[in-house]
Amino acid sequence: MQAPGRVILIHGASSAGxxxxxxxxxxxxxxPFTHLTFDHLIDSDALPRGPExxxxxxQVFDGWHRAVAAFGASGADxxxxxxxxxxxxxxxxxxxxxxxxxxxxxxxxxxxxxERREAARRDRKPGDAARDAAHIHAGKQYDLExxxxxxxxxxxxxxxxxxxxxxxxxxxxx
Numbered sequence: 001m002q003a004p005g006r007v008i009l010i011h012g013a014s015s016a017g018x019x020x021x022x023x024x025x026x027x028x029x030x031x032p033f034t035h036l037t038f039d040h041l042i043d044s045d046a047l048p049r050g051p052e053x054x055x056x057x058x059q060v061f062d063g064w065h066r067a068v069a070a071f072g073a074s075g076a077d078x079x080x081x082x083x084x085x086x087x088x089x090x091x092x093x094x095x096x097x098x099x100x101x102x103x104x105x106x107x108x109x110x111x112x113x114x115e116r117r118e119a120a121r122r123d124r125k126p127g128d129a130a131r132d133a134a135h136i137h138a139g140k141q142y143d144l145e146x147x148x149x150x151x152x153x154x155x156x157x158x159x160x161x162x163x164x165x166x167x168x169x170x171x172x173x174x
Contacts, residue, residue: 002074002075003075004072004073004075004099004100004101005071005072005073005074005075005076005077005078005100005101006033006072006077006078006100006101006102006103007068007072007077007078007080007097007100007101007102007103008022008025008033008078008079008080008102008103008105008159008163009080009081009082009102009103009104009105009172010022010025010079010080010081010082010105010107011081011082011083011084011104011105011106011107011136011137011140011142012081012083012106012107012108012109012132012136012137012148013083013109013114013129013132013133013136014083014114014118014124014128014129014132015109015114015117015118015121015124015128015129016107016108016109016114016129016148017107017109017117017148017152018037018081018082018083018107019035019037019039019081020148020152021081021105021107021146021148021152021155021156021159022035022037022079022080022081023035023152024152024153024155024156025079025156025159025160026079027156028153028156028157028160029160031077032077033077033078033079034071034076034077034078034079035078035079035080035081036068036071036078036079036080036081037080037081037082038061038064038082041060041064042123047060061089062092065089065092065093065096066096068080068082069093069096069097072097072100083132083136084136084140085132085136087139090140093172094172094173097172098173102170102172102173103143103144103159103162103163103166103170104140104141104142104143104144104170104171104172105142105143105144105145105146105159106137106140106142106144106145106146107146107147107148107155108137108145108146108147108148109133109147109148109149110149111129111130111133113148113149114129114130114133115129115130117129140171141171141172141174142171143162143166143170143171143172144158144159144162146158146159
């Protein structure tokens, strides 16, 4: 039976630079890690749009959480960039990822920069970044907190060093 894979979970507001950091960490790690992000589903046009999306959003995210957990259960090492939108999601994810070697990263970004990035991307609904920034970090116990303004390469080095130096159970499960 395969041992569960490791999970590096990067959490931050929309447009905080989670995917950029995930790709930098993936490139810097000596072992292969699979980068998973909900943006892959969005970019592939796999999801319904408009009112149809609202009808299935809860089920899709529940399935997404289970799919990412299944990657780890199969033994795959994963870098997952995600926005944990609610305490209920956090609770569900704790149960799905229980017993995993998980490293939880909080990626912070100034609101003005989030809004600038959001506007430049044009694939985000205006206001999502500000909404996220106002609440998603509340009550979280991270294993490492980073500022996206420090740059992806510098932050990737910090992630790798912190992963190697860590001891004990992740703050994610606290």
